[in-house]
Amino acid sequence: MLKGKKIVLGITGSIAAYKAALLVRLLVKEGAEVQVIMTPSAKEFITPLTLSTLSGRAVLSEFFHSESGAWNSHVELGLWADAMIVAPATAATIGKMAGGIADNLLVTTYLSMKAPVLVAPAMDLDMYAHPSTQRNLDILRSYGNHIIEPAEGELASHLKGKGRMEEPQNIVERLRELFFVKGPLAGKKILVTAGPTYEKIDPVRFIGNYSSGKMGFAIAHECARAGAEVTLVAGPVALPTPHASIKRVDVESARQMHAASSEAFRACDAAILCAAVADYRPSQQADKKIKRTDENMTIELEANPDIAASLGAVKREGQLLAGFALETNDALSNARLKLKKKNLDFIVLNSLEDKGAGFAVDTNKVTIIDDSGATEYPLKSKAAVARDIVAHLARLFMMLVLLFAPLTIEAQELNATVSLNTSKVQGTNTEVFTVLKDALTEFINNRRWTEYTYEEYERIACNFTFVVDGYSDDGSFTCSLMVQGSRPVFGSTYSSTLFKYEDKGIKFTYQPYDRLEFNEDNLDNNLTAVIAFYAYLIIGLDMDSMGELGGSEFLNRALNIANNAQNLGDSGWRAGSSNNNRYTVIDDYMNGAMEPLRRLYYKYHRLGLDTMFKDAEAGRKVITECMTMLQEAYNNRPLAYITKLFTEYKQDEFVNLYSFEGGAAEKQGVVKILSEINPSQSDAWDRILRTR
Numbered sequence: 001m002l003k004g005k006k007i008v009l010g011i012t013g014s015i016a017a018y019k020a021a022l023l024v025r026l027l028v029k030e031g032a033e034v035q036v037i038m039t040p041s042a043k044e045f046i047t048p049l050t051l052s053t054l055s056g057r058a059v060l061s062e063f064f065h066s067e068s069g070a071w072n073s074h075v076e077l078g079l080w081a082d083a084m085i086v087a088p089a090t091a092a093t094i095g096k097m098a099g100g101i102a103d104n105l106l107v108t109t110y111l112s113m114k115a116p117v118l119v120a121p122a123m124d125l126d127m128y129a130h131p132s133t134q135r136n137l138d139i140l141r142s143y144g145n146h147i148i149e150p151a152e153g154e155l156a157s158h159l160k161g162k163g164r165m166e167e168p169q170n171i172v173e174r175l176r177e178l179f180f181v182k183g184p185l186a187g188k189k190i191l192v193t194a195g196p197t198y199e200k201i202d203p204v205r206f207i208g209n210y211s212s213g214k215m216g217f218a219i220a221h222e223c224a225r226a227g228a229e230v231t232l233v234a235g236p237v238a239l240p241t242p243h244a245s246i247k248r249v250d251v252e253s254a255r256q257m258h259a260a261s262s263e264a265f266r267a268c269d270a271a272i273l274c275a276a277v278a279d280y281r282p283s284q285q286a287d288k289k290i291k292r293t294d295e296n297m298t299i300e301l302e303a304n305p306d307i308a309a310s311l312g313a314v315k316r317e318g319q320l321l322a323g324f325a326l327e328t329n330d331a332l333s334n335a336r337l338k339l340k341k342k343n344l345d346f347i348v349l350n351s352l353e354d355k356g357a358g359f360a361v362d363t364n365k366v367t368i369i370d371d372s373g374a375t376e377y378p379l380k381s382k383a384a385v386a387r388d389i390v391a392h393l394a395r396l397f398m399m400l401v402l403l404f405a406p407l408t409i410e411a412q413e414l415n416a417t418v419s420l421n422t423s424k425v426q427g428t429n430t431e432v433f434t435v436l437k438d439a440l441t442e443f444i445n446n447r448r449w450t451e452y453t454y455e456e457y458e459r460i461a462c463n464f465t466f467v468v469d470g471y472s473d474d475g476s477f478t479c480s481l482m483v484q485g486s487r488p489v490f491g492s493t494y495s496s497t498l499f500k501y502e503d504k505g506i507k508f509t510y511q512p513y514d515r516l517e518f519n520e521d522n523l524d525n526n527l528t529a530v531i532a533f534y535a536y537l538i539i540g541l542d543m544d545s546m547g548e549l550g551g552s553e554f555l556n557r558a559l560n561i562a563n564n565a566q567n568l569g570d571s572g573w574r575a576g577s578s579n580n581n582r583y584t585v586i587d588d589y590m591n592g593a594m595e596p597l598r599r600l601y602y603k604y605h606r607l608g609l610d611t612m613f614k615d616a617e618a619g620r621k622v623i624t625e626c627m628t629m630l631q632e633a634y635n636n637r638p639l640a641y642i643t644k645l646f647t648e649y650k651q652d653e654f655v656n657l658y659s660f661e662g663g664a665a666e667k668q669g670v671v672k673i674l675s676e677i678n679p680s681q682s683d684a685w686d687r688i689l690r691t692r
């Protein structure tokens with residue numbers, strides 16, 4: 001999955017720098033190209049020679065090459081990279097990144113970085129816990145950077161606590177997830193315009209308006225968070241670029257905005273035009289400051305291009321175009337007129353008659369209008385309004401997919417990505433791994449696990465990531481398996497995780513070109529039994545999410561496999577051997593005590609998440625109600641592992657759902673339940689409470 005990816009690895013002066021060598025090796029082994037940048041103090045802990053040998057590239061550290069005087073271009077590195085990892089990241093470097101203190105090559109490269117950034121802190125426990133460090137990490141999070149929380153354990157100071165840099169294997173895993181995780185706008189290119197335009201009268205005066213750019217920047221931010229590649233054409237505003245991956249083009253006049261937008265739109269899938277563009281500009285622009293006289297003065301104005309209308313005129317099939325309407329009277333009818341006249345797919349109406357809406361404020365009150373009708377939203381933060389707009393856009397993209405999709409396709413149920421990480425078993429013949437990966441992909445994706453006919457777009461996305469812990473030439477394997485299944489959220493391209501679990505110590509034998517056989521009633525192959533178990537479990541949970549307890553047939557099949565596999569010599573099947581193995585996971589799901597959790601699957605996904613894309617507030621309320629069902633399942637069996645597991649794989653979703661939405665009492669109620677079930681994720685739950 002990392003093959004061909006270009007990674008900038010920033011190393012800072014921490015005792016954990018020695019782990020960077022393994023990190024480079026793992027990345028290179030996965031096929032990534034790695035460019036190491038070291039801060040001067042990092043060189044006290046590990047030599048550049050070690051890292052350049054492992055990465056196959058000269059390590060960069062200074063702004064200029066000492067002998068040739070050549071400039072090490074951080075700008076080019078920012079454009080070159082697919083991702084940047086800062087590991088280990090000291091408190092000092094985190095502070096500099098948060099504050100934009102560009103006094104070394106690592107930080108200047110970070111500031112120029114167009115790609116996602118992962119930060120793996122390493123420091124003493126008190127430094128890590130200090131409010132200053134935590135505030136800086138929050139700032140990095142708000143820039144869209146991914147913080148890889150340090151682990152707990154013995155630190156260089158011999159104290160025990162949180163501060164150890166995460167293990168290189170796990171950092172690589174996070175990187176893989178980053179490339180795999182798809183937001184609702186993943187793969188889409190979106191143009192956003194924002195801010196006012198200034199139309200020059202003379203060198204010191206202009207015609208402009210009160211737009212601050214806040215609304216447009218919030219939309220650009222939300223599109224980037226949703227996985228889109230965003231070009232932000234910004235008029236003169238005093239706002240920082242809201243997300244590291246956004247390409248920003250600064251302009252001043254309407255004509256400049258027109259040129260930049262027309263250029264960008266050609267390559268885009270959609271545009272959201274939020275800028276307050278001046279409709280007129282002075283016909284003449286004086287070279288010198290116009291002097292005051294006692295006479296009245298008239299400025300002749302001529303029409304500026306209508307950017308929205310000109311993009312509407314060249315819009316291709318499949319491209320989507322959205323505009324804004326800022327009205328002071330007859331709001332709805334004027335907005336509808338603009339929707340038609342400019343050939344828009346939807347228009348976002350905001351009216352200056354509404355208190356707290358429009359220019360400069362941090363809130364807005366909008367109505368989204370398209371051919372199917374008008375949806376009015378309450379007053380919200382501009383960030384929340386941006387989320388509603390992105391959800392609407394994602395829904396329209398989904399409808400386009402459905403429109404162009406063939407009606408019925410004979411498709412199997414699972415759409416799995418299989419990967420095999422073999423970094424732990426070196427020096428062995430790699431053919432077996434390639435062949436096994438292909439065989440597994442074929443086995444999982446081409447087999448019909450049910451009698452139902454699935455549409456192509458209904459196939460369940462899942463990941464089977466094997467880490468080969470041991471292999472010998474007689475074909476015997478010991479593996480860990482990270483298995484994850486997710487379901488699409490109706491009306492968007494966002495996927496919600498249904499199940500994610502790490503299964504350790506799986507033993508099986510495989511020789512190249514062995515056929516992978518599976519017979520549910522006569523299990524004789526541990527590998528295919530494990531795969532079939534998870535296939536049925538994921539299908540069952542997917543069906544539970546579609547209709548209340550709808551997946552019983554498939555969950556029962558998974559239970560059947562667990563019962564019949566007791567003699568396959570794998571402790572993961574053994575009843576009662578642990579509260580965290582395959583047998584207990586399925587036994588828990590099928591136990592009446594856990595029924596509230598299974599009922600929750602339907603309510604949470606079908607009535608909660610699916611609704612959110614039409615009405616975020618209503619959907620979230622349903623999800624909050626689901627917390628009571630989770631609590632009920634937990635109270636029924638506090639030691640059952642699956643309630644805890646559920647909170648783990650839904651953790652990011654919960655944080656996203658509640659961080660910026662919901663009242664204080666609602667958040668506290670949710671966090672109380674989550675903290676009781678899973679106190680080990682207290683950092684995440686605190687994040688829900690910390691944000692406004």
Ligand code: PMT
Nearest residue numbers: 211212213214215276277306307308323324325326359360
């Ligand atoms: O920037 P903020 O302070 O956060 O304020 C946000 C906002 C009020 C500016 C924003 O929410 C908004 O309403 N933007 C559109 C303002 C506007 O120019 O509306 P309009 O009704 O005049 O234009 C209709 C649409 O045509 C808009 O999408 C506009 O971008 C576009 N347009 C207008 C004129 C023109 N010459 N070219 C255009 O493309």
